[in-house]
Amino acid sequence: MSKPETKILLIYTGGTIGMVKDYNSGALRAFDFNKLLKNIPELNQLNCKIESVSFETPIDSSNMNPVHWASIATIIEDHYESHDGFVVLHGSDTMAYSASALSFMLENLAKPVIFTGSQLPIGDLRTDAKENLITSIQIAALREKGKPVVQEVGLYFEYKLYRANRTTKINAEHFQAFASMNYPPLAESGVHLKVYQENLLRPNPRKRLQVHKNMDSHVAVLKLFPGLTREVLAGVLHIPDLKALILETYGAGNAPTENWLTEELERAKKKGIHIINVTQCSGGSVIMGQYETSQHLKMLKVVDGKDITTEAALAKLMYLIGNNVSSKLFKTVFETSLRGEMN
Numbered sequence: 001m002s003k004p005e006t007k008i009l010l011i012y013t014g015g016t017i018g019m020v021k022d023y024n025s026g027a028l029r030a031f032d033f034n035k036l037l038k039n040i041p042e043l044n045q046l047n048c049k050i051e052s053v054s055f056e057t058p059i060d061s062s063n064m065n066p067v068h069w070a071s072i073a074t075i076i077e078d079h080y081e082s083h084d085g086f087v088v089l090h091g092s093d094t095m096a097y098s099a100s101a102l103s104f105m106l107e108n109l110a111k112p113v114i115f116t117g118s119q120l121p122i123g124d125l126r127t128d129a130k131e132n133l134i135t136s137i138q139i140a141a142l143r144e145k146g147k148p149v150v151q152e153v154g155l156y157f158e159y160k161l162y163r164a165n166r167t168t169k170i171n172a173e174h175f176q177a178f179a180s181m182n183y184p185p186l187a188e189s190g191v192h193l194k195v196y197q198e199n200l201l202r203p204n205p206r207k208r209l210q211v212h213k214n215m216d217s218h219v220a221v222l223k224l225f226p227g228l229t230r231e232v233l234a235g236v237l238h239i240p241d242l243k244a245l246i247l248e249t250y251g252a253g254n255a256p257t258e259n260w261l262t263e264e265l266e267r268a269k270k271k272g273i274h275i276i277n278v279t280q281c282s283g284g285s286v287i288m289g290q291y292e293t294s295q296h297l298k299m300l301k302v303v304d305g306k307d308i309t310t311e312a313a314l315a316k317l318m319y320l321i322g323n324n325v326s327s328k329l330f331k332t333v334f335e336t337s338l339r340g341e342m343n
């Protein structure tokens with residue numbers, strides 16, 4: 001009996017990857033996705049069956065929002081039983097946010113969901129799109145002992161597969177546009193496709209996929225900067241219906257020790273607003289209490305973001321609030337790694 005083919009679903013949301021240059025006008029325009037297979041004959045060499053679904057109107061990822069995330073989650077949910085793996089084509093600008101969000105929305109995921117995109121359109125002579133797309137499909141189709149090798153949300157770009165909720169876009173120009181500063185790659189593509197098994201998440205096989213589409217957007221991010229005034233901080237904390245604020249602090253989670261900052265944060269906490277301490281450094285971790293400049297935050301019982309990225313913190317926050325995690329448990333749950341997003 002011949003081996004059943006691995007079935008991969010490509011989900012096209014938009015972004016540079018799906019564009020071609022109109023050589024008459026010089027502008028980038030969306031590519032007819034159904035012609036993709038014809039334009040990349042290499043895909044026929046992959047030993048899998050590729051099907052595709054496209055957003056009705058493909059978008060630049062700057063226009064992505066939680067409603068679009070829910071659409072991606074729904075597509076995966078609807079095809080979860082019939083397909084072995086998923087590749088999401090997405091603009092690179094907000095890919096780290098969407099991919100982080102999907103990692104929380106898809107609880108007990110046991111199949112690969114690989115986000116990818118490109119810096120140059122697929123129709124460009126020097127495009128990085130083909131390699132990114134072909135290898136992402138290959139990774140999504142990898143199986144061992146009848147099971148998918150990758151069982152989590154990944155992000156593949158320029159020869160590296162990362163855990164999605166560990167990534168940040170670090171370069172608007174280089175093909176190597178993403179980094180995962182606090183977690184090693186899950187796989188690397190060179191002459192061989194090397195998978196680092198020890199870095200992969202292993203879901204509990206007895207638990208079924210649960211899809212959470214309620215993401216609460218009553219949150220804000222404020223990056224500290226020298227010269228930040230009380231008015232700016234208070235202004236953000238007085239936004240009606242605000243439920244949580246990510247404070248992007250300095251270094252190992254440090255902030256000015258001025259009284260007004262403590263007072264404003266304390267007042268917000270009393271109103272039930274969660275305050276999360278995430279470092280604005282791309283690598284390393286918050287260590288509250290290490291310096292005098294974070295002791296006030298520790299005393300206030302600010303939530304410790306540890307080594308989480310801002311992108312993953314935002315996604316986790318929207319997910320936890322959207323799922324009505326109680327105020328009492330909130331700090332403990334946030335400080336617990338749910339999808340391998342923090343150490």
Ligand code: ASN
Binds near residue numbers: 060093094
């Ligand atoms: N602006 C594009 C986007 O994020 C950038 C890209 O895909 N390289 O949709």
